[in-house]
Amino acid sequence: xxxxxxxxxxxxxxxxxxxxxxxxxxxxxxxxxxxxxxxxxxxxxxxxxxxxxxxxxxxxxxxxxxxxxxxxxxxxxxxxxxxxxxxxxxxxxxxxxxxxxxxxxxxxxxxxxxxxxxxxxxxxxxxxxxxxxxxxxxxxxxxxxxxxxxxxxxxxxxxxxxxxxxxxxxxxxxxxxxxxxxxxxxxxxxxxxxxxxxxxxxxxxxxxxxxxxxxxxxxxxxxxxxxxx
Amino acid sequence: xxxxxxxxxxxxxxxxxxxxxxxxxxxxxxxxxxxxxxxxxxxxxxxxxxxxxxxxxxxxxxxxxxxxxxxxxxxxxxxxxxxxxxxxxxxxxxxxxxxxxxxxxxxxxxxxxxxxxxxxxxxxxxxxxxxxxxxxxxxxxxxxxxxxxxxxxxxxxxxxxxxxxxxxxxxxxxxxxxxxxxxxxxxxxxxxxxxxxxxxxxxxxxxxxxxxxxxxxxxxxxxxxxxxx
DNA sequence: ACAGTGTGTGAAAACACTGTCGCAAAGGCC
DNA sequence: GGCCTTTGCGACAGTGTTTTCACACACTGT
Numbered sequence: 001x002x003x004x005x006x007x008x009x010x011x012x013x014x015x016x017x018x019x020x021x022x023x024x025x026x027x028x029x030x031x032x033x034x035x036x037x038x039x040x041x042x043x044x045x046x047x048x049x050x051x052x053x054x055x056x057x058x059x060x061x062x063x064x065x066x067x068x069x070x071x072x073x074x075x076x077x078x079x080x081x082x083x084x085x086x087x088x089x090x091x092x093x094x095x096x097x098x099x100x101x102x103x104x105x106x107x108x109x110x111x112x113x114x115x116x117x118x119x120x121x122x123x124x125x126x127x128x129x130x131x132x133x134x135x136x137x138x139x140x141x142x143x144x145x146x147x148x149x150x151x152x153x154x155x156x157x158x159x160x161x162x163x164x165x166x167x168x169x170x171x172x173x174x175x176x177x178x179x180x181x182x183x184x185x186x187x188x189x190x191x192x193x194x195x196x197x198x199x200x201x202x203x204x205x206x207x208x209x210x211x212x213x214x215x216x217x218x219x220x221x222x223x224x225x226x227x228x229x
Numbered sequence: 230x231x232x233x234x235x236x237x238x239x240x241x242x243x244x245x246x247x248x249x250x251x252x253x254x255x256x257x258x259x260x261x262x263x264x265x266x267x268x269x270x271x272x273x274x275x276x277x278x279x280x281x282x283x284x285x286x287x288x289x290x291x292x293x294x295x296x297x298x299x300x301x302x303x304x305x306x307x308x309x310x311x312x313x314x315x316x317x318x319x320x321x322x323x324x325x326x327x328x329x330x331x332x333x334x335x336x337x338x339x340x341x342x343x344x345x346x347x348x349x350x351x352x353x354x355x356x357x358x359x360x361x362x363x364x365x366x367x368x369x370x371x372x373x374x375x376x377x378x379x380x381x382x383x384x385x386x387x388x389x390x391x392x393x394x395x396x397x398x399x400x401x402x403x404x405x406x407x408x409x410x411x412x413x414x415x416x417x418x419x420x421x422x423x424x425x426x427x428x429x430x431x432x433x434x435x436x437x438x439x440x441x442x443x444x445x446x447x448x449x450x451x452x453x454x455x456x457x458x
Numbered sequence: 459a460c461a462g463t464g465t466g467t468g469a470a471a472a473c474a475c476t477g478t479c480g481c482a483a484a485g486g487c488c
Numbered sequence: 489g490g491c492c493t494t495t496g497c498g499a500c501a502g503t504g505t506t507t508t509c510a511c512a513c514a515c516t517g518t
Contacts, residue, residue: 143455144402144447152457156475157449193495194477200496201475219485219494385464423466425506430465448474448505 003120004028006047008038008064009082010057014105018051021109022116035059039067042074049120050074051112052099054083065099078119082107132167135227137211139167148209158183159202166215166225175222199223232349233257235276237267237293238311239286247280250338251345264288268296271303278349279303281328283312294328299414305397307348311336361396364456366440368396377438387412388431395444395454404451428452 005022009015010033019029030047032038034057038050050068054061061081068074081102100119103112130141138147146153146163155163162183174182176192184190203212216224234251238244239262248258259276261267263286267279279297283290290310297303310331329348332341361368367376375382375392384392391412403411405421413419432441445453 140400142401143453144450145400145453145455158476190477193479196495197477197497203496217495387465419466420468422468422506426466426508429507429509446506 002026002028003048004030004045005049005051005116006030006032006038006041007051008032008035008056008061009051009053010034010055011053014053018109018112021113025113027116035064035067038064042068042077046073047077049116050077050079051116052079052081054081080115080119132164134167134170134225135211135214136209137163137167137206137214139164148206148211151209153205153209155205156201158198159205162198162202170225170227173218173221173224179223195223231255231257232277233259233274234345235259235261235267235270235279237261237264237279237285237290238282239263239284240282243282247338247341250342254342256345262286264293264296267293271297271306275302276306278345279306279308280345281308281310283310298410304411304414309344309348361393363396363399363454364440364443365438366392366396366435366443368393377435377440380438382434382438384434385430387427388434391427391431399454399456402447402450402453408452424452 005027007015007018007022007029009018009031012033015031015033019031022029030041030045032041036058038052041047042050052061052065056064059067065079065081068077068079078100081099082105083102084105101115103115132139132141136149138150139145140147141164144160146155146160162179165179165183169182176195179195180188180190180192199215199217203215206212206214213229214225214227216226218224234256236244236247236251236258238247238260241262244260244262248260251258259270259274261270265287267281270276271279281290281294285293288296294308294310297306297308307329310328312331312333330344332344360370365378367379368374369376370393373389375384375389391408394408394412398411405424408424409417409419409421428444428446432444435441435443442458443454443456445455447453
């Protein structure tokens with residue numbers, strides 16, 4: 001389920017560079033060099049997110065942002081502004097126009113991708129309140145609590161962290177080593193098999209709700225958390 | 230029943246932008262550019278929530294937060310911190326100073342308003358009369374009394390404050406440090422273990438009504454007050 | 459000064475959680 | 489079907505956290 005990102009930027013070299021980085025990060029890209037082309041691209045297919053350069057020939061990025069906010073079609077699409085250093089002051093205007101984030105040039109592609117992911121996450125149910133929902137499971141970060149079909153699930157610290165990681169990174173295989181890194185934190189040394197045990201314990205805590213097969217074994221690779229069997 | 234939000238932020242443009250957004254969302258606003266002005270504003274009229282910039286000229290936002298927690302007048306007012314990216318590291322400190330939430334700049338006004346509403350909702354149940362109800366428990370602020378299923382509950386001062394805080398902030402984990410900040414008020418220094426004892430005492434006072442497991446232990450994290458087991 | 463209540467501390471006990479083993483079961487490969 | 493690798497399972501002991509208790513001290517009103 002790749003996300004489609006529309007890059008609106010007049011300088012071709014930057015556009016290509018960004019597009020390359022995004023594709024490498026598993027996103028689909030569309031490109032536009034000016035506001036008119038951008039609008040046509042959106043009319044054709046609405047992207048999941050728009051990267052918008054502040055300075056554009058003709059209609060400025062800010063104007064385009066405002067305009068997109070007014071259109072029914074593009075109102076809900078999150079926008080990240082690309083601004084050159086020194087234009088920062090104007091971020092207030094950008095925020096007012098409903099821009100979701102902004103990145104100052106020059107930026108590292110790593111940072112850009114991180115921001116994109118953060119904004120996408122926010123625009124998909126994760127409203128920043130720390131609540132994550134997946135299938136019949138709900139996890140409440142602030143309350144440190146898990147609900148299955150609205151019933152509270154008793155769960156220990158490690159299982160909680162493991163489940164939290166899984167819920168925020170579903171539908172993807174993680175090796176034991178990766179899980180150790182993410183859930184235990186890179187600095188501890190424990191046997192890889194320990195992961196198995198906690199997987200088992202997590203399954204056991206989910207059993208009363210028949211949700212244990214959301215935790216799936218991928219032989220030879222690791223584990224995956226998924227809403228579908 | 231408009232909520233009054235105090236915005237403490239030194240940069241006028243951001244202040245105005247936020248104020249504009251909040252008013253559009255049906256909230257009343259007050260503004261302050263520094264800690265001193267903020268305290269004067271609070272003395273004049275206590276707001277329902279304070280938006281506090283991390284970086285302020287003179288007294289830092291964090292210091293101000295701590296100070297506000299010590300003052301009787303402002304102890305109960307929820308605080309949302311505004312932090313710039315990169316200051317995130319200090320987020321833990323902020324939370325320990327009794328801050329209710331924090332938002333990282335740059336933020337969309339949509340997100341900010343969502344957070345504000347979430348925090349206001351959380352610290353509610355208090356409809357202005359000082360009465361708070363949760364499950365079979367009712368607490369009467371002005372009268373300083375607690376009722377369980379309409380029977381009065383004998384309770385000591387500290388347990389009362391602890392319970393009051395819990396009732397107004399349910400369904401959320403608080404570390405011992407946070408509870409010390411909120412219930413004891415940042416200025417006193419006592420051992421964290423002390424919290425355990427008062428938790429114990431609170432449970433004991435609730436026992437006759439079988440409500441002791443509203444006070445829930447979250448291993449490794451702290452305590453939570455909740456209506457559901 | 460004195461009982462009475464409330465509060466903080468330390469130490470021991472109870473408890474929950476963790477990581478590791480050894481063996482059983484399952485899955486692939488020839 | 490055999491053989492080898494990978495994963496599941498139950499048990500266990502070590503560890504760290506939480507609960508509980510007893511005590512000392514401070515404060516209040518009499």
